[in-house]
Amino acid sequence: MPLPADLTARLSLPLIAAPMTGVSGPELAVVACRNGVIGSFPTHNAANVEVLDEWLDQIGTAQSGHPDAAPLAPNLVVHRTNERLAADVDQLVAHGVELVITSVGSPEPVVERLHAAGCLVFADVATLRHAQRALEAGADGLVLLTAGAGGQTGSANPFAFVRAVREHFTGPLVLAGGISDGHALLAAEALGADLAYMGTGFIATTESLAPEDYQAAVVSASLDDVRQTEQVGGLPANLLAAWLESQRAPMVSAGDFQAERLTNGRTVWSAGHSVSGVHYACSAAEVIDRVRLQYRDARNQLLEMPCR
Structure with a gap:
C-alpha cells in the first residue's frame, strides 16, 4: 500500500521531523505540521499520561484552524518494559491520531488497537529480519x-538497506540517518524511500526542548564528534562525544534496554552524522524553509544534468 493520497496532499516536503527523546514536544510538532512536514514526538517526553493528554489537546487546538496541516505521528516505545504503553495508546486513540511510529520492538502489541481506530502504524527497524517481523505483525x-x-541507530548502509527492503516491500518506507538538507532528502526519494527523517537538524531550534548547552554543542559539532555506544541506553545510539566524555554515571550493559531510562530526567545529547549540516540556531520554520529551497535546487540540478 503506498502512502495515502490524503496524507501526501498535505505535505510540502517528503519529510518527518523525527521524534527525539528530550527534544521533541508539542511546539516543534505544531510548527512542523503547519509547514507541511509530519510532526512527531515520543510519548514518553510527556512526563505522564495526563501531560500527554494535555499535549495532544494543545496540538489539536493549534491544528484546528489549519485543516491542510500535515499529520501528527506520535512515537511509541513498544518494549515490554514500557509500563505506560497501554495508557498512551488509549490517549492516541481518544485524540484521533492518524499515524503512529513504533520503536524498540515489534508493533504487534498495539497494531490491532490502532488499526481499529483508523490509525496507520509505521515501525522503525534496523535489520532485514526486524523489517520482516514488523510487517508480519501488521x-x-x-x-x-x-x-x-x-x-x-542502525549499522546498515542506507543505499543497501533501502534497496534490500524494496525487493520485497512496496509500501511506505522512511529513511532515517544522515538527512542534513534538501539534497539528501531528494536522494532518499531517488533511492526508493517515500519519506525521510530529519532529527538532528531540529535540535537547535526555538521550539526544541533541548537545553541551550546541548543546542550550542550541536551547532559547534561535526560528524567527527559523534560516537556510537550501547553503554548509555543499552541499544546502539549515536551521541555527542563531548557529552559522553563528561559523564560519570555508571554505563549499562549492551542490550539492557529499560524504558524507564527514557523518563528519568537525564538529558542525553544525541546527534546523528547530519550534525555537520547544523551551523546556527534558528526556528523550526526556518529549517523547513531552507530544506524546501535546497530540495527545489537539487531537483532543478538533476533536470539540467545531461543523460548519460
Whole structure:
C-alpha cells in the first residue's frame, strides 16, 4: 500500500521531523505540521499520561484552524518494559491520531488497537529480519534506521538497506540517518524511500526542548564528534562525544534496554552524522524553509544534468 493520497496532499516536503527523546514536544510538532512536514514526538517526553493528554489537546487546538496541516505521528516505545504503553495508546486513540511510529520492538502489541481506530502504524527497524517481523505483525510502513542516525541507530548502509527492503516491500518506507538538507532528502526519494527523517537538524531550534548547552554543542559539532555506544541506553545510539566524555554515571550493559531510562530526567545529547549540516540556531520554520529551497535546487540540478 503506498502512502495515502490524503496524507501526501498535505505535505510540502517528503519529510518527518523525527521524534527525539528530550527534544521533541508539542511546539516543534505544531510548527512542523503547519509547514507541511509530519510532526512527531515520543510519548514518553510527556512526563505522564495526563501531560500527554494535555499535549495532544494543545496540538489539536493549534491544528484546528489549519485543516491542510500535515499529520501528527506520535512515537511509541513498544518494549515490554514500557509500563505506560497501554495508557498512551488509549490517549492516541481518544485524540484521533492518524499515524503512529513504533520503536524498540515489534508493533504487534498495539497494531490491532490502532488499526481499529483508523490509525496507520509505521515501525522503525534496523535489520532485514526486524523489517520482516514488523510487517508480519501488521505494520503499514517501515522506518529504516541506518548508519549515522541520531539517538537509537542502525549499522546498515542506507543505499543497501533501502534497496534490500524494496525487493520485497512496496509500501511506505522512511529513511532515517544522515538527512542534513534538501539534497539528501531528494536522494532518499531517488533511492526508493517515500519519506525521510530529519532529527538532528531540529535540535537547535526555538521550539526544541533541548537545553541551550546541548543546542550550542550541536551547532559547534561535526560528524567527527559523534560516537556510537550501547553503554548509555543499552541499544546502539549515536551521541555527542563531548557529552559522553563528561559523564560519570555508571554505563549499562549492551542490550539492557529499560524504558524507564527514557523518563528519568537525564538529558542525553544525541546527534546523528547530519550534525555537520547544523551551523546556527534558528526556528523550526526556518529549517523547513531552507530544506524546501535546497530540495527545489537539487531537483532543478538533476533536470539540467545531461543523460548519460
